[in-house]
Amino acid sequence: MDVQLFNFRDHQVRVVAAEDGEPCWVASDVAKVLGYRSAPEVSRFVRGRHKGIAILDTPGGKQQMTVLSEAGLYAAIMKSRAKAAEAFQDWVTDEVLPSIRRRGGYLTPAAAEEALTNPDFIIRLATDLKAERARRAELEAQAKLVAPKVLFADAVSASKTSILVGDLAKILRGNGIQVGANRLFAWLRSHGFLVSRKGTDWNMPTQRAMELGLFRVKETTVVHSDGHTSLSKTPKITGKGQEYFISRFLDGRFQIEEVA
Incomplete structure (x- = not known):
C-alpha cells in the first residue's frame, strides 16, 4: 500500500x-x-x-x-x-x-x-x-x-443527574426540536417508553425502558391534610436516558412529528 x-x-x-x-x-x-x-x-x-x-x-x-x-x-x-x-x-x-x-x-x-x-x-x-x-x-x-x-x-x-420529562423537553427545544412536556409525554407513551394504559401506572416507565436503564422512578411520601399518607411516583430520565433520547432526536432517528 x-x-x-x-x-x-x-x-x-x-x-x-x-x-x-x-x-x-x-x-x-x-x-x-x-x-x-x-x-x-x-x-x-x-x-x-x-x-x-x-x-x-x-x-x-x-x-x-x-x-x-x-x-x-x-x-x-x-x-x-x-x-x-x-x-x-x-x-x-x-x-x-x-x-x-x-x-x-x-x-x-x-x-x-x-x-x-x-x-x-x-x-x-x-x-x-x-x-x-x-x-x-x-x-x-x-x-x-x-x-x-x-x-x-x-x-x-456521563451525567449522574436524573431529570424530569419536562426538563428533557426544554433541552430538546434548546437544540432545535420543537416539543413541549405534554407532547413529549405523549410521544414516550406512543413509543412504548411510558405506560399508556390508564391506571395507577399511567405515565410510569415500561419494563423495557427500565431494563434499558433510561428511566428511574422517584417515590415521595405525601402527607395529606387529614393525616393520611400516599405514595407519589414521578418518572425521571437517567443520564443514559438523556443521551439515548437527545442523540436520536438530533440525528433524526426519532421524529417528534410522529405525534399529533
Missing part, C-alpha cells in the same frame, strides 16, 4: 491511499498530534464508515493499523481539546491536501513527469484540485455543524 509521510511540527503523520484512491490517515499518528491516548481512543469518536484497516510496513513488520478517512479526520479534529488542533487542521487543508490529487492519488514520479510534458494533464489536475477544495470545505462545514451536538450528547451520557 502506498504511504506518504508528512511532518507536522515534531510528529510524523502517515497518509495512505485507500482502494478507491481517497487519502486515509493513520489513526495512531493523528492521536499523537491531537492529544488522544491511543488509536482506539481517537477511533471511538469516528463513525464506522469513516474508518478502516490498512496493512502497513513498520519496523516490527507488517501490521494492521486503523486509518481515518478525510471526514473521519475532521471529526477527530473537532473532538480534540489539544491546542494544536486548529493549527493541525490548517496544515492539513493548506499544505497536505493540496499536494494530493483528487480521489487521493499521489503525484508519483511518473505523474510528475506527465505534468511537465502534457498540458492537458496540468489542466485536469487544476480542475480536480478545485473540486477537491470545494468538497473539503463542505466536509468541514458539516463537521462543525454536527460537533456541538455530538459533544453535548456525550456530556449528557
